[in-house]
Amino acid sequence: MTAAALASYLLTGLAGASSLFLVAxxxxxxxxxxxxxxxxxxxxxxxxLYLAATLVEAFxxxxxxxxxxxxxxxxxxxxxxxxxxxxxxxxxxxAPELLQLLxxxxxxxxxxxxALWLWGPEDVLGPRAPGLRGAVVIFGRAVPEYDxxxxxxxxxxxxxxxxxxxxxxxxxxxxxxxxxxxxASALGVxxxxxxxxxxxxxxxxxxxxxxxxxxxxxxxxxLDLAIVxxxxxxxxxxxxxxxxxxxxxxxxxxxxxxxxxxxxxSKLTLVIEFLVMAIVxxxxxxxxxxxxxxxxxxxxxxxxxAGSTPPLAWILLGAACLLPLVLGGYPLVLAIDVLIxxxxxxxxxxLVGPAGLVSFGHAAFFGLGAYAAGIATVKLGWPMAAxxxxxxxxxxIGAIAFSLVAVRLSGVxxxxxxxxxxxxxxxxxxxxxxxxxxxxxxxxxWPSADVSGKPAYYLLTLAVVALAWLALRRFERGRxxxxxxxxxxxxxxxxxxxxxxxxxxxxxxxVSGALAGLAGGLFAFSKGSLSPETLSIPRSVDGLVMVxxxxxxxxxxxxxxxxxxxxxxxEAARRVDFWRALVGLVILALVFFVPRGLAGFFGTHRR
Amino acid sequence: xxxxSAAGLTKAYGGVRAVDGVDLAVDAGQMVAMIGPxxxxxxxxxxxIGGQIRPDAGRVQLDGVDITAYLPKARARLGLGRTFQVxxxxxxxxxxxxxxxxxxxxxxxxxxDRVGLAGAADRPAAALAYxxxxxxxxxxxxxxxxxxxxxxxxxxxxxxxxxxSLMTLIAGLARDDGLAVLFTEHDIDVVFGxxxxxxxxxxxxxxxxxxxxxxxxxxRVRAVYLGHGDGSC
Ligand SMILES: Nc1ncnc2c1ncn2[C@@H]1O[C@H](COP(=O)(O)OP(=O)(O)OP(=O)(O)O)[C@@H](O)[C@H]1O
Ligand SMILES: [Mg+2]
Numbered sequence: 152m153t154a155a156a157l158a159s160y161l162l163t164g165l166a167g168a169s170s171l172f173l174v175a176x177x178x179x180x181x182x183x184x185x186x187x188x189x190x191x192x193x194x195x196x197x198x199x200l201y202l203a204a205t206l207v208e209a210f211x212x213x214x215x216x217x218x219x220x221x222x223x224x225x226x227x228x229x230x231x232x233x234x235x236x237x238x239x240x241x242x243x244x245x246a247p248e249l250l251q252l253l254x255x256x257x258x259x260x261x262x263x264x265x266a267l268w269l270w271g272p273e274d275v276l277g278p279r280a281p282g283l284r285g286a287v288v289i290f291g292r293a294v295p296e297y298d299x300x301x302x303x304x305x306x307x308x309x310x311x312x313x314x315x316x317x318x319x320x321x322x323x324x325x326x327x328x329x330x331x332x333x334x335a336s337a338l339g340v341x342x343x344x345x346x347x348x349x350x351x352x353x354x355x356x357x358x359x360x361x362x363x364x365x366x367x368x369x370x371x372x373x374l375d376l377a378i379v380x381x382x383x384x385x386x387x388x389x390x391x392x393x394x395x396x397x398x399x400x401x402x403x404x405x406x407x408x409x410x411x412x413x414x415x416x417s418k419l420t421l422v423i424e425f426l427v428m429a430i431v432x433x434x435x436x437x438x439x440x441x442x443x444x445x446x447x448x449x450x451x452x453x454x455x456x457a458g459s460t461p462p463l464a465w466i467l468l469g470a471a472c473l474l475p476l477v478l479g480g481y482p483l484v485l486a487i488d489v490l491i492x493x494x495x496x497x498x499x500x501x502l503v504g505p506a507g508l509v510s511f512g513h514a515a516f517f518g519l520g521a522y523a524a525g526i527a528t529v530k531l532g533w534p535m536a537a538x539x540x541x542x543x544x545x546x547x548i549g550a551i552a553f554s555l556v557a558v559r560l561s562g563v564x565x566x567x568x569x570x571x572x573x574x575x576x577x578x579x580x581x582x583x584x585x586x587x588x589x590x591x592x593x594x595x596x597w598p599s600a601d602v603s604g605k606p607a608y609y610l611l612t613l614a615v616v617a618l619a620w621l622a623l624r625r626f627e628r629g630r631x632x633x634x635x636x637x638x639x640x641x642x643x644x645x646x647x648x649x650x651x652x653x654x655x656x657x658x659x660x661x662v663s664g665a666l667a668g669l670a671g672g673l674f675a676f677s678k679g680s681l682s683p684e685t686l687s688i689p690r691s692v693d694g695l696v697m698v699x700x701x702x703x704x705x706x707x708x709x710x711x712x713x714x715x716x717x718x719x720x721x722e723a724a725r726r727v728d729f730w731r732a733l734v735g736l737v738i739l740a741l742v743f744f745v746p747r748g749l750a751g752f753f754g755t756h757r758r
Numbered sequence: 759x760x761x762x763s764a765a766g767l768t769k770a771y772g773g774v775r776a777v778d779g780v781d782l783a784v785d786a787g788q789m790v791a792m793i794g795p796x797x798x799x800x801x802x803x804x805x806x807i808g809g810q811i812r813p814d815a816g817r818v819q820l821d822g823v824d825i826t827a828y829l830p831k832a833r834a835r836l837g838l839g840r841t842f843q844v845x846x847x848x849x850x851x852x853x854x855x856x857x858x859x860x861x862x863x864x865x866x867x868x869x870x871d872r873v874g875l876a877g878a879a880d881r882p883a884a885a886l887a888y889x890x891x892x893x894x895x896x897x898x899x900x901x902x903x904x905x906x907x908x909x910x911x912x913x914x915x916x917x918x919x920x921x922x923s924l925m926t927l928i929a930g931l932a933r934d935d936g937l938a939v940l941f942t943e944h945d946i947d948v949v950f951g952x953x954x955x956x957x958x959x960x961x962x963x964x965x966x967x968x969x970x971x972x973x974x975x976x977x978r979v980r981a982v983y984l985g986h987g988d989g990s991c
Contacts, residue, residue, distance in 0.1 A: 641848060
């Protein structure tokens with residue numbers, strides 16, 4: 152590559168950095184003040200882009216129409232963010248992180264279906280910016296004028312935000328709240344108003360970031376999660392709550408991505424992001440310019456693995472064995488789904504509850520298991536038993552790889568990292584055509600002849616899931632399980648009595664990942680085919696919803712949760728067009744009204 | 759015999775030197791109190807000795823081994839036990855389960871009896887009163903069989919009678935088992951009633967060290983600390 156070509160790639164990278172920064176800045180501001188990780192931030196971006204497309208179309212493609220449309224879209228998203236804050240988040244500031252994250256994810260689902268309803272499933276193309284349609288020749292290459300504008304805009308917004316924070320009363324309050332919440336509240340800051348204002352500003356920035364992309368990319372429904380994953384990486388690398396950090400990180404990541412594309416290794420772009428994050432966090436666990444979090448917040452809802460396996464469990468198991476006698480066809484297929492999801496949810500409940508490690512990317516392990524089994528069967532011709540055995544091994548290896556970075560983190564950092572990890576595994580499945588079949592997926596993952604009938608496969612699944620569930624329960628109540636829970640309860644105390652905190656967290660992730668992988672392996676053979684959907688973010692969230700439905704406190708929760716969820720989804724998908732939004736509403740209802748899960752209703756043993 | 763020695767311990771936060779060049783030593787069987795006004799740097803000192811805080815400068819030795827770079831878990835294995843200013847126990851477990859995590863099968867009832875929690879093995883830690891949580895934490899710190907015990911405000915939140923009995927217990931351990939004890943305490947009666955030596959910290963610096971009688975007479979100490987009036991800060 153010539154120096155000129157390099158320079159032009161770097162310029163493109165700069166433009167990318169600006170838009171990345173706009174989104175990340177809002178996320179970082181909101182987190183700094185409210186301590187809420189806003190999953191819906193990518194949705195705000197997406198909304199900004201769609202709205203800008205519509206508004207510019209309505210106003211006409213004049214400079215005034217364009218810029219008016221962009222600004223109005225940004226403002227509208229700010230208003231929308233305000234409404235979300237007042238209606239939903241305001242009630243959750245003291246709640247466990249898991250509930251906050253789920254609530255913002257509910258917003259993602261609702262916004263996605265709203266966008267589908269308003270703009271349809273097709274991508275919406277925007278006009279180019281009037282007056283900036285040309286290109287400037289720099290180093291002998293044409294660089295779009297609009298890119299140059301964006302390049303200038305990033306630092307300009309950083310400067311404006313800096314002025315706002317440094318020079319105004321609002322800014323002083325924001326800084327006070329970011330640095331020391333207790334002090335800010337002691338100073339008599341009207342917190343509710345401050346939080347709302349910050350949320351409005353943050354969402355408007357995300358909306359602006361989206362609107363400004365109008366000439367560069369079409370509005371599409373997949374943007375929300377793609378963007379929020381990117382923004383998470385930027386914010387984590389830069390340091391939560393630090394705007395200059397976010398700017399630096401956006402620059403670093405966008406330039407590295409541009410370089411990868413320039414060098415013709417565009418597939419590396421996805422992994423490079425994770426690598427950067429891994430390296431930065433390994434050296435600086437709080438990001439480039441971030442500072443250590445004061446005290447880690449109380450972990451999620453109480454979890455308790457006590458009590459012996461009640462007779463009810465054995466009765467249920469007996470009944471489940473007899474199920475194929477009365478059920479057939481589609482209901483039996485659903486029953487297999489429930490079993491597999493119950494194992495998936497049980498592995499996640501173990502991680503989020505007793506181990507205290509909030510994961511938003513658990514589908515990555517499920518998918519690693521599923522794809523490992525699928526690839527071994529289809530590409531390598533392994534027998535089913537061997538492929539199925541490979542599933543937990545592959546997922547376990549993935550979990551160990553993830554844990555190398557993850558064990559040093561906790562709370563929201565971990566949640567964001569897990570999301571980014573899952574996004575990357577998803578991209579690999581999506582793009583590595585030769586191995587995974589890319590977007591078409593893998594077909595022909597059939598079970599061996601003796602379990603190819605549905606009743607037989609059901610019984611196999613039941614046996615594997617029941618054994619895995621019992622093993623997990625034993626593990627949870629054993630010495631190691633207690634030590635892991637001790638680390639969750641108080642890492643300080645655990646270390647002070649000589650426990651290996653990192654090692655125990657790694658073990659917790661390994662167990663959880665391997666079991667999720669086993670569930671994935673069973674899934675692959677039950678469906679006969681795999682697509683990247685298998686390990687997409689929504690599946691991770693499905694898992695969390697099941698866990699939440701069932702409640703963290705009881706090991707039976709996931710079974711109950713998986714059953715209810717499968718039934719609800721099946722009913723909803725058949726009857727309602729916008730079932731995703733419905734799931735979003737169900738999540739919100741759960742978060743607000745039954746935060747401890749439905750198993751709580753059935754008198755879980757609290758000693 | 760010197761069990762713990764620290765030299766030149768320093769830690770700054772931003773521009774503030776929380777601890778500034780502190781030297782100290784604790785012998786086996788000795789009870790040493792570290793006192794000083796709020797924010798003097800006591801907890802920061804304990805953090806650097808316990809391994810929770812990485813010092814900017816200085817060294818820590820435990821029984822002749824330089825442990826400055828050791829993680830807390832390695833220090834625990836070498837015989838360092840500690841309690842925290844805000845008690846740290848495993849709140850989702852019962853008292854017995856708490857200790858089972860910390861010990862490798864040591865005699866539970868004895869330990870509970872020692873700290874005054876006899877018969878409480880099955881009670882959930884979350885249901886304990888704060889003074890009992892402090893006791894449980896002490897039992898956890900003792901469960902690993904330490905040779906050096908650090909206690910950051912062990913009697914905070916306890917009634918006067920409870921304070922005395924707890925400190926008498928600790929003094930017994932020091933005397934009988936040769937445990938070296940370093941503790942901070944705001945209750946001046948507890949300090950002068952139990953410490954063999956007293957270290958006085960003010961704004962990160964050690965301003966006096968010596969026997970209780972000498973400390974009581976020290977003019978500088980009186981000025982910055984004891985002179986505050988009621989003596990309990
Ligand atoms: N993590 C931290 N970040 C910034 N400053 C800190 C931090 N920890 C302690 N400090 C500061 O260092 C100084 C010493 O704090 P330290 O907690 O060691 O005091 P202390 O003597 O234990 O006080 P107290 O009697 O209130 O417990 C204080 O000024 C405190 O504000
Ligand atoms: Mg202190």
